[in-house]
Amino acid sequence: MLYLKSLVVELGGKTVIKGVDLQVNRGELALLMGPNGSGKSTLLHAIVGDKRCRVVSGSIFFEEREITGLTMEERVRLGLGLGFQFPPRLKGVRLRSLALRILEKRGLPVDEAEKVLEDYSRLLRMESLLDKDFNVGFSGGEAKRAELMLTLIQNPRLLLLDEPDSGVDVENLALIGSAISRYLSLNGKAAILITHTGYIAKHVKASEAHVLLDGRIVCSGDPGEMVSNIMEHGFEACVDCRRARR
Amino acid sequence: MNLEEARRILKPKAEDALTKPAPHGLDLDLSVFKLGTGFAIGVEGSERLLESVGIDLRERNRSGSYYQVDNRAVYASARRSGLTVKPLSEALKESENLNYYWKAVSVNTDKYTAAAFLGEKEGYFIKVEDGVNIETPVQACLLLKTPGLIQAPHNIVVVGENSKLHVITGCTAMREEAGLHIGISEFYLKKGSTLTFTMIHSWGKAIHVRPRTVAHVEEGGVFISHYINTSPVASLQTQPAARLNGNRSRAHLSSIIISRGTSQIDVGGTLELGAPACSGEILSRTIGFDKSVTVARARVAGKAPSVKGHVECRGLLLSNESRIDTVPELEARVQDVQLTHEAAIGRIAEEELLYLMARGFTEEEARSIIVRGFLSVELTGLPENLAKYLESILDNIAASL
Numbered sequence: 001m002l003y004l005k006s007l008v009v010e011l012g013g014k015t016v017i018k019g020v021d022l023q024v025n026r027g028e029l030a031l032l033m034g035p036n037g038s039g040k041s042t043l044l045h046a047i048v049g050d051k052r053c054r055v056v057s058g059s060i061f062f063e064e065r066e067i068t069g070l071t072m073e074e075r076v077r078l079g080l081g082l083g084f085q086f087p088p089r090l091k092g093v094r095l096r097s098l099a100l101r102i103l104e105k106r107g108l109p110v111d112e113a114e115k116v117l118e119d120y121s122r123l124l125r126m127e128s129l130l131d132k133d134f135n136v137g138f139s140g141g142e143a144k145r146a147e148l149m150l151t152l153i154q155n156p157r158l159l160l161l162d163e164p165d166s167g168v169d170v171e172n173l174a175l176i177g178s179a180i181s182r183y184l185s186l187n188g189k190a191a192i193l194i195t196h197t198g199y200i201a202k203h204v205k206a207s208e209a210h211v212l213l214d215g216r217i218v219c220s221g222d223p224g225e226m227v228s229n230i231m232e233h234g235f236e237a238c239v240d241c242r243r244a245r246r
Numbered sequence: 247m248n249l250e251e252a253r254r255i256l257k258p259k260a261e262d263a264l265t266k267p268a269p270h271g272l273d274l275d276l277s278v279f280k281l282g283t284g285f286a287i288g289v290e291g292s293e294r295l296l297e298s299v300g301i302d303l304r305e306r307n308r309s310g311s312y313y314q315v316d317n318r319a320v321y322a323s324a325r326r327s328g329l330t331v332k333p334l335s336e337a338l339k340e341s342e343n344l345n346y347y348w349k350a351v352s353v354n355t356d357k358y359t360a361a362a363f364l365g366e367k368e369g370y371f372i373k374v375e376d377g378v379n380i381e382t383p384v385q386a387c388l389l390l391k392t393p394g395l396i397q398a399p400h401n402i403v404v405v406g407e408n409s410k411l412h413v414i415t416g417c418t419a420m421r422e423e424a425g426l427h428i429g430i431s432e433f434y435l436k437k438g439s440t441l442t443f444t445m446i447h448s449w450g451k452a453i454h455v456r457p458r459t460v461a462h463v464e465e466g467g468v469f470i471s472h473y474i475n476t477s478p479v480a481s482l483q484t485q486p487a488a489r490l491n492g493n494r495s496r497a498h499l500s501s502i503i504i505s506r507g508t509s510q511i512d513v514g515g516t517l518e519l520g521a522p523a524c525s526g527e528i529l530s531r532t533i534g535f536d537k538s539v540t541v542a543r544a545r546v547a548g549k550a551p552s553v554k555g556h557v558e559c560r561g562l563l564l565s566n567e568s569r570i571d572t573v574p575e576l577e578a579r580v581q582d583v584q585l586t587h588e589a590a591i592g593r594i595a596e597e598e599l600l601y602l603m604a605r606g607f608t609e610e611e612a613r614s615i616i617v618r619g620f621l622s623v624e625l626t627g628l629p630e631n632l633a634k635y636l637e638s639i640l641d642n643i644a645a646s647l
Contacts (some may be wrong), residue, residue, distance in 0.1 A: 048604060076606045088598045092619030098605075101615065105606050133619070154606055 081156025177203020271483025281365030284316020299416025337371035393423030465492030514543025534568030548583030
């Protein structure tokens with residue numbers, strides 16, 4: 001579904017992604033791990049077409065079509081959806097009305113839109129937050145659940161999730177994990193999920209894990225094995241391993 | 247005392263003030279405009295214009311109506327018992343109503359009140375008897391049709407003890423020519439009463455606007471004012487005041503100023519917390535378009551113990567050539583007061599735009615969502631119908647950026 005070929009990305013005049021090749025197929029969930037500043041968020045933002053992340057060279061293919069030159073709007077329409085690590089607070093914009101506008105934008109009639117919203121807000125326990133301004137006064141877990149809900153109701157084919165598990169307690173983690181799993185059980189979906197801590201790995205079924213270090217994927221492999229290694233030894237171990245392999 | 251005697255006493259004060267400028271806003275040369283009744287005699291042909299400022303000529307969901315064109319009353323109706331809606335000139339034939347005549351607003355406030363007094367012709371008089379709850383609003387329309395005219399309605403609203411009233415006033419002008427509107431409004435809220443006053447202004451780019459408004463609030467009374475200005479004006483300056491004179495009385499003044507074209511706008515609110523345990527807030531939202539210049543003022547004076555006042559001024563610049571200033575003022579005269587203010591002016595944050603575009607919206611849609619959010623002030627105290635109507639006006643503003 002997604003194929004990145006020798007991708008190099010600049011952010012604020014600095015090369016952040018220094019040649020990444022990555023493939024994610026239908027039905028797969030790829031975990032993207034790595035220390036702070038390794039380029040994980042930049043990679044996801046570049047895939048979705050955030051204009052601040054400039055592709056210097058390389059290509060992005062989505063469903064056999066090159067999308068490197070497309071705008072974010074076009075990519076979102078094709079079926080890419082990014083869940084932000086830090087979505088902004090939107091004063092005066094109620095979560096419910098924002099969600100309904102997203103569903104309306106998808107072309108759903110009002111009654112169907114309301115049904116979808118009801119379903120997802122129940123799944124992510126958002127009912128009591130629907131009439132609050134988006135992200136204003138939300139706790140860490142609430143903000144993550146709200147962001148995941150808005151990303152999922154967009155109905156993207158490729159789900160790009162930027163640390164949906166950071167700063168989230170165990171209970172919220174299970175909720176978030178089960179919502180992602182349910183979504184990916186639908187036909188023709190795939191996801192890349194950034195996790196800094198790896199906590200989410202217990203709650204979703206990942207097909208592969210990748211470690212990003214200084215803008216390059218240095219290691220790919222079995223998610224269970226890699227997550228437990230990293231949780232035990234930290235990313236230092238990846239640095240050492242990479243050095244040893246050289 | 248009769249009207250003639252009352253006017254004789256006030257006249258020298260007004261004459262002395264005819265050259266007294268207002269402390270804020272563009273100073274106008276009144277000799278450019280003429281006082282008079284105006285040639286227009288009806289609202290016919292202005293139906294859609296009036297609808298845009300909340301006036302329903304079919305009077306659905308209205309308890310009463312008053313229409314004034316230029317300086318002539320053309321229609322008044324009251325459809326509930328305990329409710330009076332009539333032209334001021336008629337109301338002042340009853341001497342008891344003189345108790346409310348230029349008692350809240352002083353004729354010598356500035357040259358505009360002076361001119362309004364000296365040229366006074368008409369206005370509305372709305373009164374609710376004690377213990378009457380008028381659930382559906384009374385509507386008042388002030389339409390300026392004759393070019394070059396000073397329209398100076400003098401409005402008096404009296405809400406009896408433990409009574410409740412909603413008034414919606416829509417003010418608009420027919421023509422592109424210059425004109426001056428000086429609306430004098432005096433509100434008297436008796437013990438335990440509630441008045442919500444909603445005013446929608448949609449003038450023309452050559453019209454100057456100088457409303458002068460004071461509300462007197464007795465013990466336990468609640469005064470709620472919502473003001474929306476949607477269209478360009480030549481200049482607009484007003485600073486309505488709520489004087490909370492009775493214990494535990496409250497006031498809530500909100501204004502939404504859409505500043506377009508080359509409008510010069512100076513809008514404020516004054517809250518005088520003059521009795522123990524009074525409270526109130528002034529909220530304003532200003533959007534600057536084009537080359538408009540807007541000053542948003544708010545003044546809260548705490549003059550009695552255990553009072554609370556809050557000011558919140560927010561501005562959003564949608565044009566590089568527009569300008570917004572906010573001037574919040576807090577004045578504490580006794581120790582035991584709690585006065586706070588917050589003010590913020592900014593542009594639309596890139597980060598918010600980008601976020602919404604990632605959610606699938608176009609840039610225009612994203613802007614509109616953010617602007618609509620900015621305009622979301624709590625429309626406190628209004629009947630559902632009226633609140634929905636105001637929401638729809640705000641929706642339209644955000645949708646037509």
